[in-house]
Amino acid sequence: xxxxxxxxxAQALKAGRGAGLPLGVAEEFAEATAFMNSDQLDRFVELxxxxxxxxxxxxxxxxxxxxxxxxxxxIGVTDPAVLVPxxxxxxxxxRAGKKRWKVLPGAPQPEKAPLKIPGTVWAALGxxxxxxxxxESAASRARGAGAGAIDND
Amino acid sequence: MRHTxxxxxxxxxxxxxxxxxxAFPTRLSFLPTLLRFxxxxxxKVQRPVWDIDANGFGHAVxxxxxxxxxxxxxxxxxxxxxxxxxxxxxxxxxxxxxxLYDGVPDADEIARICRxxxxxxxxxxxxxxxxxxxxxxxVRLFDHVVDALRAGGQPDARxxxxxxxxxxxxxxxxNGKFGIADRSRIxxxxxxxxxxxxxxxxxxxxxxFTHDLAxxxxxxxxxxxxxxxxxxxNATGLGMAPFLVSHPLLLDAWMQVRETALARVRAIETLxxxxxxxxxxxxxxxxxxxxxxQVPDPAAQGRIDQLRTDxxxxxxxxxxxxxSGTAPIEAVFQAARTKSVECQELxxxxxxxxxxxxxxGLTDCMATPFLPRLDPSxxxxxLHEAILRDWDWVLAADxxxxxxxxxxxxxxxxxxxxxxxARFEEEGADRETPLDVARQVQALAVDLDGKTGTVxxxxxxxxxxxxxxxxxxxxxxxxxxxxxxxxxGATCKPIDMLRCKLAFFxxxxxxxxxxRWTRITLAQGAPxxxxxxxxxxxxxxxxxxx
Numbered sequence: 001x002x003x004x005x006x007x008x009x010a011q012a013l014k015a016g017r018g019a020g021l022p023l024g025v026a027e028e029f030a031e032a033t034a035f036m037n038s039d040q041l042d043r044f045v046e047l048x049x050x051x052x053x054x055x056x057x058x059x060x061x062x063x064x065x066x067x068x069x070x071x072x073x074x075i076g077v078t079d080p081a082v083l084v085p086x087x088x089x090x091x092x093x094x095r096a097g098k099k100r101w102k103v104l105p106g107a108p109q110p111e112k113a114p115l116k117i118p119g120t121v122w123a124a125l126g127x128x129x130x131x132x133x134x135x136e137s138a139a140s141r142a143r144g145a146g147a148g149a150i151d152n153d
Numbered sequence: 154m155r156h157t158x159x160x161x162x163x164x165x166x167x168x169x170x171x172x173x174x175x176a177f178p179t180r181l182s183f184l185p186t187l188l189r190f191x192x193x194x195x196x197k198v199q200r201p202v203w204d205i206d207a208n209g210f211g212h213a214v215x216x217x218x219x220x221x222x223x224x225x226x227x228x229x230x231x232x233x234x235x236x237x238x239x240x241x242x243x244x245x246x247x248x249x250x251x252x253l254y255d256g257v258p259d260a261d262e263i264a265r266i267c268r269x270x271x272x273x274x275x276x277x278x279x280x281x282x283x284x285x286x287x288x289x290x291x292v293r294l295f296d297h298v299v300d301a302l303r304a305g306g307q308p309d310a311r312x313x314x315x316x317x318x319x320x321x322x323x324x325x326x327x328n329g330k331f332g333i334a335d336r337s338r339i340x341x342x343x344x345x346x347x348x349x350x351x352x353x354x355x356x357x358x359x360x361x362f363t364h365d366l367a368x369x370x371x372x373x374x375x376x377x378x379x380x381x382x383x384x385x386x387n388a389t390g391l392g393m394a395p396f397l398v399s400h401p402l403l404l405d406a407w408m409q410v411r412e413t414a415l416a417r418v419r420a421i422e423t424l425x426x427x428x429x430x431x432x433x434x435x436x437x438x439x440x441x442x443x444x445x446x447q448v449p450d451p452a453a454q455g456r457i458d459q460l461r462t463d464x465x466x467x468x469x470x471x472x473x474x475x476x477s478g479t480a481p482i483e484a485v486f487q488a489a490r491t492k493s494v495e496c497q498e499l500x501x502x503x504x505x506x507x508x509x510x511x512x513x514g515l516t517d518c519m520a521t522p523f524l525p526r527l528d529p530s531x532x533x534x535x536l537h538e539a540i541l542r543d544w545d546w547v548l549a550a551d552x553x554x555x556x557x558x559x560x561x562x563x564x565x566x567x568x569x570x571x572x573x574x575a576r577f578e579e580e581g582a583d584r585e586t587p588l589d590v591a592r593q594v595q596a597l598a599v600d601l602d603g604k605t606g607t608v609x610x611x612x613x614x615x616x617x618x619x620x621x622x623x624x625x626x627x628x629x630x631x632x633x634x635x636x637x638x639x640x641x642g643a644t645c646k647p648i649d650m651l652r653c654k655l656a657f658f659x660x661x662x663x664x665x666x667x668x669r670w671t672r673i674t675l676a677q678g679a680p681x682x683x684x685x686x687x688x689x690x691x692x693x694x695x696x697x698x699x
Contacts, residue, residue, distance in 0.1 A: 001277075005337070006329025023587050024527075024612075024619020031524065058616045065529035065609040091526060112337045114280065133566040134581030140565055140572060 002114040003122065008033045008041070011125045015045075018131030019053045025061050028089060034110035035088035038117065043081035045121050048128065057082070063101070064090055072100040159420040159483070161412040165545075168408070170638040174649025175495040176656035177502040180509060180692060181410055184353045184659030186516045188680060189509075190344045192688040194219040198361065202263065205230060209370045212267050215358050216257055220343025224283070224351075225254040226358035227266045230366060238289050240323040240388035243568045247271070249320065249362075253284035253355040255334065273324070274568070278332040284355040285333055288320040288363070291386060295319050295367060302371025313382040314445055314696050317662055317674040319363040321386030325352045340520075348403060348520050349658060360385045360676050377681060382696060384677030387660065390670045391571040394650040395562065398588050401627050401634035406521045407657050408633035414505045414512035419483045421508075429476040431507045436471045439503060440464055441695030448664045456495055463489075463496035506692050525627045527619070529609035536608060537601045539625050540594060546637045547591045548598070558592065559643035561585040573647060573669055591639040593621040661693060 003011075009030045016026025029044065036044065047056050056079075063073045064087045075096045083101070087094040088108035094101050134140065166172065178185070202214035215226040233248045250270035258266065262281070269276035273287055294316040301308040327349070328336040339345040345354070364380050375383075397404050424432075443461045448454050470488040475481060482504050489500035505512055540547070550557045561574050561582045576582045587593070597618040604611055612619055627634050639645060646668040655663070660673035678694025680687045 002332070004280075004329030004332060005335045007331070017587070022616040022619050023593075024621070024623060025616065027620055027623075028527075061616075061619065062609070062613055065527070065612065068528070069530045069607065069609055110337070112335065114332075114335070130566070132564065132584050132586070133569065134563045134572075134574075134584050136565055136567045137580065140574065140579065140581070 001117065001119065001122070003117045004114050005034050005111065008115055008117070011122070011129055012044075014129035014132050015048060015125040016057075016128075018128035019048050021048075021054055021057055025054075025058050028061055028064075028086060029057060029082075032082075032085040032089035033115075035085040035108060036115070037111070038115055040081045040085050041115060041117060042121055043079060044085075045124050047079065047082060049124050060086055064092065064094075067092055067094060067101060067103050072097075072102055075099060075101055159416045161409070161416050164408075164632045164635075165637060167412060168633055168635060168637045170636060170645065170649040172494055172498065173636065173653035174646065175493075175498040176653045177499050178656050178659045178661055178692065179411060179414070179502040179505050180689075181414055181505065181512065181516050181519070182657055182659035183347060183349050183519070184357065184675060184679070185688070185692065186347060186513075186519075187344065187350050187353045188357070188685060188688040189513070191217070191219060192680075192685040194344065196685065198358070198682040200365070201257075203365075203369075205366065205369055208232070209366055212263065213362060213365070214258065214263060215361065217354075217358070220345070222255070222342055223257050224354065225257050226355060226362065227252045227254055227258060227263060227270065228359065228362045229267050229270045231271050233289070235292070238292070240289060240321065241390070241570065243570055244323065245275075247273070247287040247323070248290045249288045249359075251284075251286040251288070251355060251359055251362075252278070252282045252333075253286075253351060253358070255281045255283050255338070274331055276331065280332075280334045280338060282333040283327065283339060283351045285324075285326040285331060286322050286352075286355055286359065287324060288322045288359060288385070290320050291316050291318060298367045298375065299371045302368065302373040302375065305373070307376055307379060310379055310382065310696060313379055315447065316386075317382065317677045318360075318384050318386035319367055320359070321388050321672065322356065322359065323388050324392075325355060325387075327352050346520060347516060348407070353658065356385050356387075356675055357679065360679070361682050364681075377684075380681055381678055381694070384674045384679060387655075387673050387675060388670070389651050389655060389673065391562070391573055391647050391651075393654055394647045395571065395586065395588055397636060397650050397654060398590065398640070401525060401624065402521050402523050402631055404636075405631035405634040406519055410515045410518050411501075411505075412633070414508075414515055415486075415501050417511050418504050418508050419480075419486055421482050421511075422480055424476055424481055428507055429473060429481075432476060432503075433471055433473065435503065435506060435692075436467075438695050439499070439693055441697045442661075442693040445695055445697075446662055448662075450665055453663070453665045456493075459493050460495045460499065463492035464499070466492065467496070467500070502692070509689060525623050527608070527623045528626055529607060529612070531608045531626065533601055533604045533606060533608060533611050536611075536622065536625060537598070537604075539629050540598050540601070543628050543632075544591075544594055544598075544625070546639065547594045550591055550595060550639050550642070552592050552595065556643040557639060558589075558641050560641050560645060562588045562640070576641075587620070589641045590621070590624060590635070592641065593618075594625065597621040597625070 012033045013030035016029055060078045060083050063078045066073045093104040093106050093108045196217050196219040198217045200215050205211040210230050213228045229250045233246055237246050252266045252270050298308040345351050368374050446457055470485045489497045552558045561576045563581050563585050565572050600615050648665055648668050655673050660675050662674040664672040678691045
């Protein structure tokens, strides 16, 4: 099914938080989805659902920090499928050289077209996002939103 | 008019919840900005489809063209049992449902929308669908209007004024939700490039539909002067509040535009006679509007009563003699500073209103193409200095004290409804939505203490602070980007955030139902479909001053 960029970003943010990523890492990857193609999103979700998600994805952010500071991290340091869109989300166009990443001139432009996302991938994001929802209770339903359940005037 | 420079009001004053929660709509708000644009485009609303049965159920299509594009509102009206009528996110059925469509829908598209729109969040939509909305009747008023028309008369103006709308929207979704178009599809289009313009267009068209529906059932037209009294209501809950936190650059843009407009008018040294006349007439209209603004909640009504008193006390600054002096706008502004915060913010909107030539161009800056960016090369010492300089409300809090961490924001599993919980009384704080910005920044300040090196080096050891670091860096360049209050404290009232955003939409007649839920009226007094020539003078309308 096709998903809009906005709902993909929103789901990615919740999934990132649900996976235990530091908030800022989850935010950057959510913003990076605007620059992802379907393959890159698949890889991101694969990493997100892995046991080493927190360190793997945080290290991608750190590699982009290095690039933004003028550094040239080793190409082996992180997965290109997720580093390229994450860098784009930070305003950097990057390319892998023979041994190192480098920043190219010019600002990347986000994709506008909705993403085709397999049901399994969306479901995986959904399972993680669900970790950020609070289960229903009578008290929560009654007082949490500040309005009554019936609303006639 | 000659001008001298006046600085903008500082963020430390403007970005406090109590003041944000006293905001009023201005001529720079999104709905009036849209209507002026439609007027300038000579845009015409047409109704090519009216397929509503004798009971008021069926569908209708309205179209409007501007900026080289056509847009259509598809309105679907269905039978809703009274006991199922709720404004909450957890509702599953509504009196009416709407889609703003990109173009003019053919029969197949109309049929698709008629199937999907009533299901709202349970359906999927297409990139041709720009906005999704639904609205419920204000049943007593709707029935009264229909009954009056059927009896050969007109509805009671007092009752129309008291409620202000025939229907209330309970959600107006844009930007990619449930498969509708991402904002990028329309972000470059004339008229829709400003924030929430597609949503405002939808609301204004829905208003017209509610008029047409009542007239259809009543079998007669409503007099235009009465029809103008009927805007569109809205029931707004917590879902709107996190937006201000998650879109700091947009918030900064809106505030900078409004504050710049205020600074410009304050800088006026002398007024033309026509401006003086306009201001004095407007002041009377404000007084009339306030007298017509009645709400059931006693505390809220108490604030309105105080505002009426304060506004009356402003009268000496608004005489012809006073306004003929030097720097008269500044004098009015300063006089208001001795009054309630509500009066101060009302005065801000009042002073901006007559000077469209001076301020309307600022609305081009309401949208921003920029996003927050982390600067990893910044020395941590500079970051620490920024916290000490710009985040005093954070440093003053003690999150070990229950009252400073009393609340938590969360999303319920049930239909993903945003809610606010009491941290020490309810379950769920372990899954709280991270709106605890002040607490995050304070924790960062603790870990920054004594550190050297760059932000990149610091974040390698403290990845948990990445979001807070970016917020601090953002505030250094966008001074109105942060709400300068503790959003999880016992005294935090979400309704202050809601009112601020709704005022930017153009909403008035705030009618709070609790400290986290409010009804409002949009487009009351606004031009009807064939009255766009009146698009420049309907701010804070009053029945006694039609």
